[in-house]
Amino acid sequence: MRAPQERQARLEDVAKAAGVSRSTASRVISGSGPASATARDRVHSAVRMLGYRPDQAARSLVNRSGFRVVLAVVGTSARVLDDPYVHRAVAAAATAAMPYEVGVSLRWLPRDAPRLDRMLDDRTVRGVVLFNTTEAALDGVPSAFRGRVVSIGIGSRMVPSFDVDNGGGAAAVLEHLYRAGRRRIAMVAGPAWMPCARRPVEAYRDLVNSAGLPVRLVAGDFSAASGRRATGTVLDRWPDTDAVFGINDATAFGALAALRDAGRQVPADVAVAGFDDIGYAALSAPALTTATHPVERIVATAVEAVLTQGGVPSSRVFPSTLVRRDSA
Amino acid sequence: MRAPQERQARLEDVAKAAGVSRSTASRVISGSGPASATARDRVHSAVRMLGYRPDQAARSLVNRSGFRVVLAVVGTSARVLDDPYVHRAVAAAATAAMPYEVGVSLRWLPRDAPRLDRMLDDRTVRGVVLFNTTEAALDGVPSAFRGRVVSIGIGSRMVPSFDVDNGGGAAAVLEHLYRAGRRRIAMVAGPAWMPCARRPVEAYRDLVNSAGLPVRLVAGDFSAASGRRATGTVLDRWPDTDAVFGINDATAFGALAALRDAGRQVPADVAVAGFDDIGYAALSAPALTTATHPVERIVATAVEAVLTQGGVPSSRVFPSTLVRRDSA
DNA sequence: ATGAAAGCGCTAACAG
DNA sequence: CTGTTAGCGCTTTCAT
Numbered sequence: 001m002r003a004p005q006e007r008q009a010r011l012e013d014v015a016k017a018a019g020v021s022r023s024t025a026s027r028v029i030s031g032s033g034p035a036s037a038t039a040r041d042r043v044h045s046a047v048r049m050l051g052y053r054p055d056q057a058a059r060s061l062v063n064r065s066g067f068r069v070v071l072a073v074v075g076t077s078a079r080v081l082d083d084p085y086v087h088r089a090v091a092a093a094a095t096a097a098m099p100y101e102v103g104v105s106l107r108w109l110p111r112d113a114p115r116l117d118r119m120l121d122d123r124t125v126r127g128v129v130l131f132n133t134t135e136a137a138l139d140g141v142p143s144a145f146r147g148r149v150v151s152i153g154i155g156s157r158m159v160p161s162f163d164v165d166n167g168g169g170a171a172a173v174l175e176h177l178y179r180a181g182r183r184r185i186a187m188v189a190g191p192a193w194m195p196c197a198r199r200p201v202e203a204y205r206d207l208v209n210s211a212g213l214p215v216r217l218v219a220g221d222f223s224a225a226s227g228r229r230a231t232g233t234v235l236d237r238w239p240d241t242d243a244v245f246g247i248n249d250a251t252a253f254g255a256l257a258a259l260r261d262a263g264r265q266v267p268a269d270v271a272v273a274g275f276d277d278i279g280y281a282a283l284s285a286p287a288l289t290t291a292t293h294p295v296e297r298i299v300a301t302a303v304e305a306v307l308t309q310g311g312v313p314s315s316r317v318f319p320s321t322l323v324r325r326d327s328a
Numbered sequence: 329m330r331a332p333q334e335r336q337a338r339l340e341d342v343a344k345a346a347g348v349s350r351s352t353a354s355r356v357i358s359g360s361g362p363a364s365a366t367a368r369d370r371v372h373s374a375v376r377m378l379g380y381r382p383d384q385a386a387r388s389l390v391n392r393s394g395f396r397v398v399l400a401v402v403g404t405s406a407r408v409l410d411d412p413y414v415h416r417a418v419a420a421a422a423t424a425a426m427p428y429e430v431g432v433s434l435r436w437l438p439r440d441a442p443r444l445d446r447m448l449d450d451r452t453v454r455g456v457v458l459f460n461t462t463e464a465a466l467d468g469v470p471s472a473f474r475g476r477v478v479s480i481g482i483g484s485r486m487v488p489s490f491d492v493d494n495g496g497g498a499a500a501v502l503e504h505l506y507r508a509g510r511r512r513i514a515m516v517a518g519p520a521w522m523p524c525a526r527r528p529v530e531a532y533r534d535l536v537n538s539a540g541l542p543v544r545l546v547a548g549d550f551s552a553a554s555g556r557r558a559t560g561t562v563l564d565r566w567p568d569t570d571a572v573f574g575i576n577d578a579t580a581f582g583a584l585a586a587l588r589d590a591g592r593q594v595p596a597d598v599a600v601a602g603f604d605d606i607g608y609a610a611l612s613a614p615a616l617t618t619a620t621h622p623v624e625r626i627v628a629t630a631v632e633a634v635l636t637q638g639g640v641p642s643s644r645v646f647p648s649t650l651v652r653r654d655s656a
Numbered sequence: 657a658t659g660a661a662a663g664c665g666c667t668a669a670c671a672g
Numbered sequence: 673c674t675g676t677t678a679g680c681g682c683t684t685t686c687a688t
Contacts, residue, residue: 008449008451055389055451056395056451056452057385057388057389057392057395057451057452058389060385060388060395061383061385061386061389064385067384067385067395067396067431067452068395068396068429068430068431069431071422081419081423084412084415084607086419087412087415087416087418087419088415090415090418090419090422091409091414091415091418091419091434094399094418094422094432094433094434095409095433095434095435097431097433098433098434098435101396101450101452102396102431102433103395103396103397103422103425103430103431103432103433104422104431104432104433105422105423105425105426105430105431105432106419106422106423106426107423107426121336122429123336123383123384123385124384124385124395124429224607224608224610224611228611250607253608253611254611256611256613257611257613260613279412279552279578280552280581280608282552283552283556283581283582283584283585284611284612284613285584285585285588285612285613
């Protein structure tokens with residue numbers, strides 16, 4: 001309802017309109033400190049009347065609070081930032097942070113030296129969202145920063161975790177393969193150092209152990225190229241493999257390519273399944289069987305947790321469900 | 329070289345160390361206003377000595393400059409933000425903006441009412457990068473904001489443009505199809521309202537006109553689903569089509585799926601080509617022939633242009649080159 | 657060319 | 673519960 005061409009209302013304008021002091025107005029608006037019910041009402045309606053929006057720069061200055069969220073991706077090289085999964089996450093974060101009037105930055109955190117403290121004592125940084133984090137990186141979070149760091153992946157006492165139930169999702173995929181009669185199932189895993197790739201591997205071990213199947217495990221790096229390479233290795237070492245489970249969809253696409261190169265029919269000769277259910281999964285030839293990964297919701301929740309200093313954020317696991325298509 | 333556990337140096341510390349006043353130090357550091365050579369040297373070395381970094385919040389407050397870059401994507405619905413192309417762009421922007429200590433926000437701009445002014449008088453916004461913009465949206469940029477708005481796509485006198493040479497890239501792809509003997513080439517275009525999809529269509533018209541080929545043009549919306557649908561339409565209307573050119577790779581993947589459904593061999597019966605050279609282009613069956621689109625470089629250049637208020641940014645066109653694979 | 661002084665808009669003691 | 677006062681760190685007139 002504010003006249004369009006006027007100068008932005010300041011706190012002082014609100015206070016004047018409400019007939020209170022700046023301090024009272026500030027207390028009401030920021031929700032910290034006491035205020036009478038009447039003062040509260042009058043300030044709130046003045047805010048609405050004037051279309052007042054607090055100046056974030058001024059707030060940052062006095063609170064030393066920072067005005068951007070950093071997505072810190074742990075990895076062995078800066079190329080981890082090229083991953084479509086990371087891209088989706090950044091877009092989701094930038095969208096989720098929009099209403100808070102804070103921006104998002106993207107940064108590679110070297111696995112060998114995940115120096116989080118340097119990032120956290122940067123006054124421009126309001127919070128950090130960790131990706132693919134390791135125990136070492138989590139241990140490097142000083143307790144003074146509790147609540148300003150969250151993790152998409154494993155967490156710690158200090159750092160709440162927001163993650164997909166990739167153990168459950170992987171189990172669902174593997175069970176599907178098993179029920180379809182597959183008995184010589186290979187898995188292309190992620191890098192061994194990556195904690196978030198562990199639960200799917202555990203799900204795989206659980207299945208092969210309990211069903212008495214052979215273990216056929218090869219490491220990849222989440223990329224399609226590595227899926228292709230690793231699947232080549234699988235076919236060399238265990239030519240009678242009848243299913244390949246990729247740690248993610250990109251890996252599975254690489255598997256499809258390798259099987260095509262080798263002249264194997266999918267799913268007739270070899271079934272293939274992935275994880276994530278990215279857009280292209282419905283378009284590959286054959287369309288990819290996989291499990292869902294609600295990246296957007298997870299990231300949005302994590303970003304809001306780090307931005308909402310109010311409630312202490314608590315960890316949360318997001319379900320993953322099987323998506324049956326043609327490849328398995 | 330600064331001791332790690334000390335409080336961040338302020339401008340006052342620098343001034344003291346350099347033996348000058350805060351004003352002089354400020355002038356030297358921000359590079360505006362006069363300063364003697366000696367003062368300059370002393371301030372610069374004090375900065376280095378103390379590891380001084382200006383407090384962006386304080387700067388924002390006094391300069392009213394803003395501390396985030398908004399990527400504004402024009403489209404008919406908020407789902408335009410789901411596009412992988414947009415995701416890559418956001419990630420690239422967040423990376424490019426990192427050293428400037430500013431974050432990135434992502435926002436949908438309704439095609440019907442691209443209200444840019446609301447965004448530009450938001451004090452938290454340092455600059456805006458437009459995506460898929462229309463002439464109407466560009467006309468809505470007040471001249472007061474010259475230099476604070478750049479466009480990935482078409483530009484205007486007020487708004488510099490950074491874009492791939494998609495006309496040239498499309499021409500290269502089409503020429504490749506023609507040289508391979510294709511004479512009944514269909515194109516799946518983008519939405520008619522989208523200016524950035526026009527030049528490839530012009531390239532298509534140029535080829536069919538000059539070579540006397542039939543015009544087979546169907547609209548899509550950049551999605552794989554639309555590519556699949558549109559290719560179905562093409563096959564219905566012109567069953568003897570021997571090539572399909574998609575406005576982007578996603579569209580081309582949809583075309584591959586449609587042709588598979590229809591039992592056509594690619595490239596034997598029908599050649600398929602796309603545009604963008606995204607990661608999966610090398611993995612589809614068959615691998616997709618396409619043209620490059622250096623999104624990361626384009627976005628990084630645009631973001632730096634909007635952040636570097638110094639030089640008036642000038643428009644720039646980035647080359648696109650043919651990538652021959654198996655589908656055409 | 658340089659320094660003193662006055663804010664940018666907000667929050668947080670501290671009295672009342 | 674409320675108002676007064678003093679800054680947060682920086683830039684920028686305005687004298688000198």
